[in-house]
Amino acid sequence: VSLTYTQYINKAFDECLHDDPSILLFGLGVGDVGAVFGSTANLQTKYGADRVFEIPLSENAVTGMALGLAMQGFRPVMMHQRADFSFISAEQIINQIAKTSYMSGDIYKIPLVIRMIVGRGWGQGPTHAQSPHAIFSHIPGLQVVAPATPLEGYYLMKESIYCDNPVIFIEHRWLHQTVEQSDKELIMPNIYKARIMKPGSDLTIISLSYGVIECLKIAEVLAELNLKVEVINLRSIQPWDINTVIQSVTKTKKAMLLDIGHIEFGLTGEISSVIYTELFNLMSHPILRFGLPMEPTPSSAALAIDHYPSIENMLQKIKNHFGFNFELKKAIQIFVDKFPYKTKHRDQPDIGIIGPF
Amino acid sequence: VNQFLNSLFEKDLIPRDSRVKMLASLHLIRSIELLISENYEEQIFRCPVHLSIGQEAIAVGVSLHLTVEDKVVSTHRSHAHYIAKGGDIFRMLSELIGSSWGCCKGRGGSMHIFDNSVGFMASIPIVGSSLPIAIGLALAEKNLNSKNLVVAFIGDAALETGAFYESLNLAALKELPLLIVLEDNGYSTFSNKLVRWPASKNVRETIQGMGVTYFYGKGDDVEDIYKNISDIIKRVRSYEPILLHLETFRRYEHCGPNLDDKLGYRSKTEIESYLDRDPLKILELKLVDSGVISEKNLKALAHQINDYVQDSFMSMKNHNRDYLAKFRTSD
Numbered sequence A: 001v002s003l004t005y006t007q008y009i010n011k012a013f014d015e016c017l018h019d020d021p022s023i024l025l026f027g028l029g030v031g032d033v034g035a036v037f038g039s040t041a042n043l044q045t046k047y048g049a050d051r052v053f054e055i056p057l058s059e060n061a062v063t064g065m066a067l068g069l070a071m072q073g074f075r076p077v078m079m080h081q082r083a084d085f086s087f088i089s090a091e092q093i094i095n096q097i098a099k100t101s102y103m104s105g106d107i108y109k110i111p112l113v114i115r116m117i118v119g120r121g122w123g124q125g126p127t128h129a130q131s132p133h134a135i136f137s138h139i140p141g142l143q144v145v146a147p148a149t150p151l152e153g154y155y156l157m158k159e160s161i162y163c164d165n166p167v168i169f170i171e172h173r174w175l176h177q178t179v180e181q182s183d184k185e186l187i188m189p190n191i192y193k194a195r196i197m198k199p200g201s202d203l204t205i206i207s208l209s210y211g212v213i214e215c216l217k218i219a220e221v222l223a224e225l226n227l228k229v230e231v232i233n234l235r236s237i238q239p240w241d242i243n244t245v246i247q248s249v250t251k252t253k254k255a256m257l258l259d260i261g262h263i264e265f266g267l268t269g270e271i272s273s274v275i276y277t278e279l280f281n282l283m284s285h286p287i288l289r290f291g292l293p294m295e296p297t298p299s300s301a302a303l304a305i306d307h308y309p310s311i312e313n314m315l316q317k318i319k320n321h322f323g324f325n326f327e328l329k330k331a332i333q334i335f336v337d338k339f340p341y342k343t344k345h346r347d348q349p350d351i352g353i354i355g356p357f
Numbered sequence B: 001v002n003q004f005l006n007s008l009f010e011k012d013l014i015p016r017d018s019r020v021k022m023l024a025s026l027h028l029i030r031s032i033e034l035l036i037s038e039n040y041e042e043q044i045f046r047c048p049v050h051l052s053i054g055q056e057a058i059a060v061g062v063s064l065h066l067t068v069e070d071k072v073v074s075t076h077r078s079h080a081h082y083i084a085k086g087g088d089i090f091r092m093l094s095e096l097i098g099s100s101w102g103c104c105k106g107r108g109g110s111m112h113i114f115d116n117s118v119g120f121m122a123s124i125p126i127v128g129s130s131l132p133i134a135i136g137l138a139l140a141e142k143n144l145n146s147k148n149l150v151v152a153f154i155g156d157a158a159l160e161t162g163a164f165y166e167s168l169n170l171a172a173l174k175e176l177p178l179l180i181v182l183e184d185n186g187y188s189t190f191s192n193k194l195v196r197w198p199a200s201k202n203v204r205e206t207i208q209g210m211g212v213t214y215f216y217g218k219g220d221d222v223e224d225i226y227k228n229i230s231d232i233i234k235r236v237r238s239y240e241p242i243l244l245h246l247e248t249f250r251r252y253e254h255c256g257p258n259l260d261d262k263l264g265y266r267s268k269t270e271i272e273s274y275l276d277r278d279p280l281k282i283l284e285l286k287l288v289d290s291g292v293i294s295e296k297n298l299k300a301l302a303h304q305i306n307d308y309v310q311d312s313f314m315s316m317k318n319h320n321r322d323y324l325a326k327f328r329t330s331d
Helices: A005-019 A043-047 A059-071 A083-097 A133-137 A150-162 A209-224 A242-252 A267-279 A301-307 A311-322 A328-338 B003-010 B018-042 B056-063 B079-084 B089-097 B130-143 B156-160 B162-174 B203-209 B222-228 B230-237 B268-276 B279-289 B295-319 B321-325
Strands: A023-027 A075-080 A112-118 A143-145 A166-172 A195-198 A203-207 A229-233 A236-238 A255-262 A288-292 B071-074 B120-123 B150-155 B178-184 B213-218 B242-247
Touching (some): A059 B130, A075 A083, A083 A112, A133 A236, A150 A166, B003 B018, B003 B295, B018 B079, B018 B222, B018 B279, B056 B279, B071 B130, B130 B162, B130 B178, B156 B162, B162 B178, B178 B230, B213 B222, B230 B242, B279 B295, B295 B321
Parallel strands (some): A023 A075, A112 A166, B071 B120, B071 B150, B150 B178
Antiparallel strands (some): A143 A236, A195 A229
C-alpha cells in the first residue's frame, strides 16, 4: 500500500525517534487529537510526553528553547501548522538560530528543524497561506528545503533531522494527501541535489514543493503537443543545486520558473540572475517567471482564483513568450481531459482534501 | 573562579578566607573593565562595550555558587559574568579586538561572548531573547537528569519584552532548574524605569502570579548576596525555577568607556549615592574593619591583580601584533 505524504512524514519521525534518543518533537498540535494533520499520530503514546509534546502558545520562546536544546546536543524538531506562525519567532530564527554557530566561533553545532506547513485555498487568506522559503533563504546560517513528493518528504525530513545545521522544512498543505507516483523506491544519493522529474530538450521548467506538481501537468500537456519539457524539482532551496539547473538550460536554452511565493525579490529572481550570469549569450529567450502577485493572498475563493497562476494561463504565456507553435485551445483541452478536476472548485486541491482545512 | 585567582590562593600569598576570594574576583573584573575603558581611545577594542563597573557584586556572588558544569547565559553587558564564571581573560580581550585568538574567533565581539568550556553558554544582546535559550538549556539539563543549574542574567528592561513572560510560563510549566538573576540598574540605555513601568507595577506579584518563586534584595554587597542565596541555589537545583531581583548601579555609560554624569539624566544625588554602593569599596571596608586583611595586604592584592591584567593585555597585544598593525590609527 502506498503511503501519503503525511504518512511518510510520520514514518520519518517514528524511525528517527526510535533510533536516536536525542530527537525531540514539539509544536502546537503535536500532542492533540489532530496531531498536525495526522503527521504526529501515535508518536506521543509510543515515545512519551517528554520527547513528543504540546507547547504553550509561545512560538517565540519555544523556538529559543529549541536552540538551547540544540546547544546541549539534542536534535529538536519544532513545527508550525502554518508557516505564517513562524514569523512570531523571527527574532529567534534570524538573530539567534541562524547565527549561533558562526558567532560562537563554531563551538556549537545547531542540529534543529523548524517544520512549516504552507496553506492554500479554502479561505486561508492573508496570514495563513504564505511560504517563507525566500525570506529564510536570505539569512546566512539557515538551510531551507521544500520537498515535492511523499518519498522526498520522508528522506528530506530524516536528512534534516540528522543535519548538524538549522533547517527550515517547507511542506505544502496540498501535498499532504498525495501518494508516491514513482514505481519503485527512489534511490537518493544526495537529497540536496535537484531532481529531474522528467527529461526534455525544448524547455526547462524549475519549481519547488507543490509547484512541481503543477509543472508536471504542464509538461504532460506539452508532451502531447510534441514539446519535450524538462522539469526540475529543486528540493533544496538553500543551498540550491546550480549545476543541475545550468546543465539543463544549457541544453534547452529556455527557462521557466514557477514559485509558490511572491514574485518580487524572491526565488525566481535569484535563480534567473544566476542563469543569466552563466548563460546570457546562449539563451534563445528571456526567462519566463510565475509566482504570486505583490498583494496579500485573499481569503475569498473568487479572488484567490486570480491570485494563483492557473495552468491555462501559464500555457498561454508559455506559447506567446517562447513562440511555441501549438494551438492554445487544443492545449487547454488536453489539460482538462488529462487532469479533470474531481472537485467543483479550484480553491482546493484536485485530490484528497476538501475544505475546511 | 579564574585560574589566576586560584594560583594566588595556592601560593598562600593571601588568606584563604572566601571573602578575600570574593574581593579578588571583584578586583579582577574591575581592573579589566578599567583597562578597557582606559585603552578604548586607542581604538584597539574595535567594538561596542557595555562595562560592568558598579554591577560586579551580583556576578561574583552568584557565580561563586556555580560549578564549571553549571550553565550561564548573559546579555550585552557580559564581561563580569564571563570572568566570574571562570572565563579566560586573554581570550576575552582578544575577542574584543576582533582577533582569531578570541573565544569566538573574533566573530562575536564584546556583545556575543560564548565559551562553553567554562559553561558560559551565550551572551545575547537582544534584550529578553536570552531567556528562551536559557529555557532550552535548562530543559536539556533536566532531560539529562543532571544536577546542573542554568543561570540567566537579565536587566530590568527584559521585563518589558514578550519573551520574558513566555519564558517564565515555560520555566514554571516544565519545573526547570533555572535561576533568573534580574540585575535591576533602573535604566534602559538612558531611560529611567519611571517612563517604562507604570507606577502600579508590582514585580513580585507579577512573577509569583506566573508560578515562579521570587526573591528581592540589594545587589551591592557581594558577601550578603553570596550568603543569602545558598538556599535559593539548592532549591533551583531541585527543579524550582526562581527569579532573584537585585538592585544595582551601572556606574558607567550604557555603551562605551566613559562616565556620562554630564548628560544629566541621572541626578547629582543619585550619582553620589554610588559612593556608598560601590561593591569593591563595600567589601574592602568590611574586610579591613574586621581585620580579615590588612591595609598592606589589600594593596598588595590589588597590585598583583592589576599587574596580572596588564600582563595579560601586553601578552594579548604581542600575540596579535600583526593583526593590530592593520588597524593602527597613527598610520
